Amino acid sequence: MIAMSKPKKFDRNIIVIGAGAAGLVSAYISATVKARVTLVESGNMGGDCLNTGCVPSKALIQCARVAHSARVAKRFGVVLPEPEIDFPAVMAHVRNSIQQIEPHDSVERYNDLGVEVVRGRGRLVDPWTVNISKENGTEQTLTARAIILATGAEPAVPRFPGLEEVNYLTSETLWDKLAQLDKVPSRLLLLGGGAIGCELAQAFTRLGSEVTLIERAERLLPLEDHEVSAAVTQALESEGVRLLTAHEATAFAGNHSGQGGVVTLRNAQGEIQVTFDEVILALGRRPRTEGLGLEELGIVQDGKCQVDDYLRTRYPHILAAGDLAGPYQFTHIAAHQAWYAAVNGLFGDIKKFAVDYSLIPSAIFIDPQVASVGLNEHQAIAQGVAYEVTRYGIDDLDRAIVDGAATGFVKVLTAPGRDKILGVCIVGENAAELIAEFVFAMKQGFGLNKILSTIHIYPTMAEANKYVAGNWKRAHAPKSLLRWLEKFHRWRRG
Numbered sequence: 001m002i003a004m005s006k007p008k009k010f011d012r013n014i015i016v017i018g019a020g021a022a023g024l025v026s027a028y029i030s031a032t033v034k035a036r037v038t039l040v041e042s043g044n045m046g047g048d049c050l051n052t053g054c055v056p057s058k059a060l061i062q063c064a065r066v067a068h069s070a071r072v073a074k075r076f077g078v079v080l081p082e083p084e085i086d087f088p089a090v091m092a093h094v095r096n097s098i099q100q101i102e103p104h105d106s107v108e109r110y111n112d113l114g115v116e117v118v119r120g121r122g123r124l125v126d127p128w129t130v131n132i133s134k135e136n137g138t139e140q141t142l143t144a145r146a147i148i149l150a151t152g153a154e155p156a157v158p159r160f161p162g163l164e165e166v167n168y169l170t171s172e173t174l175w176d177k178l179a180q181l182d183k184v185p186s187r188l189l190l191l192g193g194g195a196i197g198c199e200l201a202q203a204f205t206r207l208g209s210e211v212t213l214i215e216r217a218e219r220l221l222p223l224e225d226h227e228v229s230a231a232v233t234q235a236l237e238s239e240g241v242r243l244l245t246a247h248e249a250t251a252f253a254g255n256h257s258g259q260g261g262v263v264t265l266r267n268a269q270g271e272i273q274v275t276f277d278e279v280i281l282a283l284g285r286r287p288r289t290e291g292l293g294l295e296e297l298g299i300v301q302d303g304k305c306q307v308d309d310y311l312r313t314r315y316p317h318i319l320a321a322g323d324l325a326g327p328y329q330f331t332h333i334a335a336h337q338a339w340y341a342a343v344n345g346l347f348g349d350i351k352k353f354a355v356d357y358s359l360i361p362s363a364i365f366i367d368p369q370v371a372s373v374g375l376n377e378h379q380a381i382a383q384g385v386a387y388e389v390t391r392y393g394i395d396d397l398d399r400a401i402v403d404g405a406a407t408g409f410v411k412v413l414t415a416p417g418r419d420k421i422l423g424v425c426i427v428g429e430n431a432a433e434l435i436a437e438f439v440f441a442m443k444q445g446f447g448l449n450k451i452l453s454t455i456h457i458y459p460t461m462a463e464a465n466k467y468v469a470g471n472w473k474r475a476h477a478p479k480s481l482l483r484w485l486e487k488f489h490r491w492r493r494g
Contacts, residue, residue, distance in 0.1 A: 007128055007143045012036050014345050015130050015144040017122040017292070020047020021331045022322030023150035024105055025338035026345075031114035035346055038142060039115050040122035040132055046105035047152055048323075049331045050098060052172045059097035061199060061365055063090045064206035068239075068367070075404055085208050091179045124293035127315045146317045146345035149305065150334075151292060153285035153323035165254030166261035169280045171196060177278075184208045185278040189263060191249055192282035193220040195364045198232055200280060201241045202366045212242040212274055214265065219245055221364070224425075225376045231408065231427045235366060247272075252279075287324045309354040310344045311337060319345050328360055361439050363432035368408045371435035374423030374442060375413055387413040387422055390448075390475065392468035394428040399459040405429035410468040412438075412448065419447030419472060430461050437465050448472045 016027045019041035030037040044051045070083040103109060107117045120134035130147065132140045155170035157163075169177055184207045190197045193215025201213040213220075213236070219229040220236075220243070237243060247265040254261040260277040287305055294300040299313045304326075311319045321341040322334035340355045364370040380387045394400045394408040408428025414420055424438040441451055452469035456462050 005126075009143075010128070010145045011142045012038050012144040014038075014146045014148060014342070015040065015122070015142060016148045016150060017130065018047065018150035018152060018322070018324075019045045019105070019110075019117070020150060020152045020322060020334065021049055022152075022324075022334035022338045022341070023047070023148070024110070025335045026148050026150065026321060026342040027110065027115045028113055029339060029342040030346060033346065034114075037115055038144075039110060039117045040120060040130065041117065042119070042121040042135075045107060045110075045117075046102065048172070050101060050105055052175060054331055055098055055101055056094045056175050057171075057196070057199060057203075058365060059094040060090065061203045063093055064203035065367065068206045072404070085184060087178075087181060087183045087207070090184075090207065091175075091181075094175065095179070121291070123291065124297060124299075124318075127297060127318060146319065146348075148341045148345055149292070149294070149299075149313075149318065149320040149324055150322045150338075150341075151288045151324050153329060154288045155281060156284045156286045157281060158283060160249055160252055162252035162254070162261075166252045166279055167254075167258070168252075169278060171280075171282065174280055186210060187260070187275060187277045188212070189274060189276035189279040190214065190282055191279065192284070193217070193222075193243075193245065194282060194284070195221070195362075197282035198236065198364060198366050200282065202236055202239060205236075205239050205241050210242075211240075212244060212276070214247050214249060214263075214274075215243070215245045216248045217245065221370075223378070224370070224372070225378055225411075227409075227411075228370055228372075228376075228425060228427060231368065232364070232366060232370065235368060244274075285323060285329055287326070289324070310348065310352045311341045311355060312344065312348070316348065317345065328357075328362075330360075330362060333360065359439060359442055361435055363435070365432065368405070368428045369431035370425070370427050371431035372423070372425040373435055373439050374421065376423055376425055377413065380413060380422065385422065386416050388416050389413060390468055390472040392464055392471050394461075394464055397461065397464050397467070399461050399463065400429060402459070403429065405461075410434075410464050412468055412472065414448065414472065417476070419449045419469075419476075421447060426464075428461070428464070434462060434465060437462065 013035035014030045014037045016023045016039045019039055027037050027039040067083045070080050073080045110117050118132055120132040122130045122132050125131050128143050130142050155172055188204050188209040188211045190201050190213045193213055197213055201211045205211045220232050221229045247267045249263050250266050251264045252261055262273050262275050265272050289300045299305060305320045305324050307313055307320050307325050311321055311325055313320060319341045321337040323329045337355055340353055344352045359373055361373040390412045392410045395406040400406040411425045413422040421442050426434050448469040451465055452473055456466045
C-alpha cells in the first residue's frame, strides 16, 4: 500500500521527469523564477525530437532534397549525371546534425541555467516522492511540492502475426540500423500514410529506394482536407512511390536469410503480398508510461495519462506535459505546454492558467510542404462552423515560377462576410515558414485586410499570403459603391 502522507518539508520546489522539449523548457522556466528544480533523465538529453525524431528526419530529408535537385537541375539548364548516393555519408550528416544541436540540450547548459540534472530513471513512490535509480547504480530519493511528468511517447507497434520475424524498424530504431548500412535499402516498406510515413517515403525514394507506402484509410493524411491529400499523393506518385491506400496489413513472414520478408495486405478485392528488404512502422505514437509508478497512483488508466485544462493529474501538484499529456504530439506544442506546467506547478495554488489550444500550427516536410493552422474544411463541417473559402494558386506566383516551384495553393477559411481568419492551409515551397504570418495574425486578432495592407517584398513566396487576401477583398468588394464610383468618374470626364 502506497503511503500518502504529505511531507512537512520538501527537498525541491519541482521535479521534472523527462528531458525532451516539455521537460527541458519547464525545468528552465522553473529555474528562471528561482525555484529549486531537479530534472531527471534516463536516456539522451533532448528526448525523441533531437535524437530520433525531428532532427535526424529533417537532416535525412535535406540530403534527399539535394539529390532530387541534382536530378531536376536540367530544367534550369544545368545538366548533371545521375547523383551517386554515398549512404554512409548521408548518415554521417544525420549524426553530425544531432551532435551540433546537442549542446543546446546538454547537461552542462542546464546546470549553468540553474537546473540540477540527475541521470537516472525516476519513479513516483507516492504523490510527493520520486525515487531515482541513477546510472552509477546508486539511488536517490527526493520530495517535491510539484512534479512534472514529461516522459514523451514511443512508437505504437500493433501485434501483427509474424512481425517479430522481420526485424521491423520504428522511428526510434531505424537510425541505428541505417547507420550500419553501406547503401540505402533496395526495397523499403512503410506502414502508415501520416506525416512521418509520407516524409520518409519521399526521402528514401529520392535516395534510391524502391518504396511502397501502405495506408489503411482511403487516402493519405486522412485528417487533412481532400485537396491536401490529393496534392501529397500526386507529389509522391510522380517521384515513384508506390502507394497502396485502403490496404491493411494482416501478417508478416520472414525469409531464411533473416533479412527482409513479405507482408500480406487485405483490401476490398482480396489479398496481395509485398516483398521488402526493410520495413518501417509509422503507425502513430503512444504515451510512455511504464515503470514510472503512475498506474499505482491512478494517474494512468488504459495507457493514457488523464489531465485537466491546467495539465493537472488527479493530484493537482502532479502535472503532465508534452506527448505524455497530448492531445497534440508536436515539439512546439510540448514547449508551449511547458510554460503552463511550470507556472501551474509552482504557483497553481495561487493562480492557475488553462492551456491555450486555440492555435495549433503544424507542418509536413515533404515537397511541396504542407502547413496549416486553425480549422480546415473537414473540421469546420464536423463542428458546424459556417465559413467561406478563399484560394490563391501558387502556380501564378512570380517567385514560385522563377524558382521552378510553381505548384500548390494558399487556402483560407473566413467567417461569412468578414475577414476574420478561421483557418489556413498552405501547400507549396516553404509552406512551414509562410504559415507563420497567419499564425501571428490570428493570435493578434488581425484579419485578411491587415495582411493585404502589409507591404511584402517582391519577389518572395510570402507574397502568396498577400495575394490570397487580395482575392478575398475582390470577392467582397462593395458592388453598390463601385457602381456609384463608376458613375462619378463618368460625370467627372464630362
